[in-house]
Amino acid sequence: MPDKPSQRSAHPPSPEKPQPGTTRRGFLKSAGMISAGAAGLEVLHGVSVAEEQARAVGPGKIALKLDINGQVHSLSVEPRATLAETLRDELHLTGTKVVCDRGSCSACTVMLDKTPVCSCMTLAVDVGNRKITTIEGLASGENLHPVQAAFIAHDALQCGFCTSGMVMSCAALLERNPHPTVDEVKTAISGNICRCGTYPKVFDAALAASESRGT
Ligand code: FES
Ligand code: FES
Numbered sequence: 050m051p052d053k054p055s056q057r058s059a060h061p062p063s064p065e066k067p068q069p070g071t072t073r074r075g076f077l078k079s080a081g082m083i084s085a086g087a088a089g090l091e092v093l094h095g096v097s098v099a100e101e102q103a104r105a106v107g108p109g110k111i112a113l114k115l116d117i118n119g120q121v122h123s124l125s126v127e128p129r130a131t132l133a134e135t136l137r138d139e140l141h142l143t144g145t146k147v148v149c150d151r152g153s154c155s156a157c158t159v160m161l162d163k164t165p166v167c168s169c170m171t172l173a174v175d176v177g178n179r180k181i182t183t184i185e186g187l188a189s190g191e192n193l194h195p196v197q198a199a200f201i202a203h204d205a206l207q208c209g210f211c212t213s214g215m216v217m218s219c220a221a222l223l224e225r226n227p228h229p230t231v232d233e234v235k236t237a238i239s240g241n242i243c244r245c246g247t248y249p250k251v252f253d254a255a256l257a258a259s260e261s262r263g264t
Contacts, residue, residue: 106174115176117142118186126173133157133168136183144184146213154242158214158221159183165221167240184213187220196220199258200251207245215241219255228259 107128115122117140126135133150136142136159145168148156152170159168160182187194196219199205206212215238222229222237229237234255243251 111174113173115173115181116178117181118183119180124173128172128174130173131169132159132166132171132173132176132181135173136168136181142183142185144213146210148210148242154211154214155218155238155240156211156214156242158217158241160217160221160224163221163224165218182217184217187216194220195258195261196223196255199254199261203250203254203257205247205250205254207247211241211243211245211247215243215247215251219251219258222255223259223262227262229255231256 110125110127113124113126115124115135117136122140124135124139126139130139133145133147136145137147145159146156147169148154150157150169152167155165155167157168158165160166161171161176161179163182187197193201194216196216200212200216205215218238218241219234222234226233231252234252238248238251238255
């Protein structure tokens with residue numbers, strides 16, 4: 050007859066103690082196997098935990114070089130610093146906006162080797178040798194990038210919080226596809242949230258920038 054719930058122990062049997070019916074030899078043997086399994090985990094993927102810890106950096110600041118808008122910057126940042134924080138707080142490149150700070154709005158978009166990324170979701174230490182382009186690096190001296198000029202001509206902004214990210218996503222699109230369709234523009238900026246609802250004008254601006262670039 051099974052025990053009533055009230056008669057059962059509230060605590061499961063301790064794994065450290067031999068259970069009734071277990072011989073001392075059997076207990077030691079199974080404990081040894083568990084240890085061997087744990088040791089196996091410590092060398093998973095050929096890297097021991099000790100080696101992994103030796104490679105770890107931080108939590109203090111570490112030296113870092115970042116190629117930003119064609120200029121190499123030597124920095125000292127904590128490994129936990131995002132690229133957005135580094136651009137804004139260390140280099141005062143505040144054209145990159147942080148709105149959600151959690152990867153859901155794309156306001157912080159920059160390019161890494163022409164690929165648009167959310168800089169609030171990218172650690173500065175993970176950038177490596179990739180070239181960073183921010184909104185400050187799009188223009189050539191006094192000459193605005195075609196996307197920037199088209200945003201102005203088509204009035205493709207209101208409050209402006211999303212605008213840097215929108216411009217960067219459109220510019221990155223034209224880098225990989227100089228003549229996008231409107232659907233391709235929509236896909237390219239599908240992660241860019243605009244609370245003001247300027248999307249139709251952004252589409253117009255991106256297509257106009259494409260035409261102004263010619264071939
Ligand atoms: S601020 Fe980076 S995705 Fe919103
Ligand atoms: S212009 Fe205001 S959020 Fe896009």
